[in-house]
Amino acid sequence: MSLLGAADGARADRAAGAVALLQAVADPVRWAVLDILADGPRCVCDLQERIPVAGNLLSYHLKVLREADLVSATRRGRWIDYALVEDAADRLAAALPGARRPVTT
Amino acid sequence: MSLLGAADGARADRAAGAVALLQAVADPVRWAVLDILADGPRCVCDLQERIPVAGNLLSYHLKVLREADLVSATRRGRWIDYALVEDAADRLAAALPGARRPVTT
DNA sequence: CCGTTGAATCGTCCATGCTTGAAACGTAGG
DNA sequence: CCTACGTTTCAAGCATGGACGATTCAACGG
Numbered sequence: 067m068s069l070l071g072a073a074d075g076a077r078a079d080r081a082a083g084a085v086a087l088l089q090a091v092a093d094p095v096r097w098a099v100l101d102i103l104a105d106g107p108r109c110v111c112d113l114q115e116r117i118p119v120a121g122n123l124l125s126y127h128l129k130v131l132r133e134a135d136l137v138s139a140t141r142r143g144r145w146i147d148y149a150l151v152e153d154a155a156d157r158l159a160a161a162l163p164g165a166r167r168p169v170t171t
Numbered sequence: 172m173s174l175l176g177a178a179d180g181a182r183a184d185r186a187a188g189a190v191a192l193l194q195a196v197a198d199p200v201r202w203a204v205l206d207i208l209a210d211g212p213r214c215v216c217d218l219q220e221r222i223p224v225a226g227n228l229l230s231y232h233l234k235v236l237r238e239a240d241l242v243s244a245t246r247r248g249r250w251i252d253y254a255l256v257e258d259a260a261d262r263l264a265a266a267l268p269g270a271r272r273p274v275t276t
Numbered sequence: 277c278c279g280t281t282g283a284a285t286c287g288t289c290c291a292t293g294c295t296t297g298a299a300a301c302g303t304a305g306g
Numbered sequence: 307c308c309t310a311c312g313t314t315t316c317a318a319g320c321a322t323g324g325a326c327g328a329t330t331c332a333a334c335g336g
Contacts, residue, residue, distance in 0.1 A: 069199050092193035104269025164209025
């Protein structure tokens with residue numbers, strides 16, 4: 067029960083996952099990626115022309131988002147399409163402090 | 172127009188403030204503080220007994236939250252009460268990527 | 277095959293933010 | 307006043323995450 071006192075069990079359970087999720091979003095590049103993907107799936111090359119950062123750097127941030135289970139990647143020939151995971155928006159909303167519903171890990 | 176290409180003006184406008192807000196929340200201590208304050212105002216000593224971190228450290232994180240305009244502090248005698256700013260929840264919800272409404276700075 | 281393109285991975289460097297300990301500040305009480 | 311308490315501020319140390327360059331991988335086209 068990492069941070070909160072033993073009395074706050076339920077709160078502590080939400081905390082770890084919620085913070086991890088928010089940390090994934092709280093970066094300029096990753097926020098931009100998610101905001102673009104909110105409009106629908108995009109291939110990496112498409113993201114790259116809208117977010118002016120080095121290709122390898124974008125790849126790094128996509129990996130972080132993948133490991134947070136916020137986006138999914140599917141190869142389409144030479145390209146790779148990224149899309150928001152279906153419940154991404156819900157999980158993020160639930161991760162905000164004070165949210166009534168728990169974070170689904 | 173920091174990150175997003177010139178074509179994404181509106182998105183870029185939201186980005187900076189949104190990320191700043193999310194960065195303030197994406198920390199275990201600050202998340203715990205906000206989650207507790209969501210139930211109502213609390214004095215620092217009250218927060219301190221529910222979040223087992225050093226006093227000065229808690230004070231540091233409270234300052235970050237103050238500077239993000241998420242919480243307000245008012246002195247009551249020897250103690251200082253912290254409370255969520257009224258529109259804190261709305262501002263946070265609006266800061267999530269894909270949110271339809273812009274972030275009010 | 278071989279070159280090219282889209283994308284991911286690796287190794288390294290650097291800055292930023294969290295943590296810690298000590299000191300300072302404001303308030304109340306004896 | 308002088309002390310005690312609650313809280314903040316200051317001056318470090320330290321770790322971690324993000325940036326960069328070079329390399330690797332996978333798919334397609336000639």
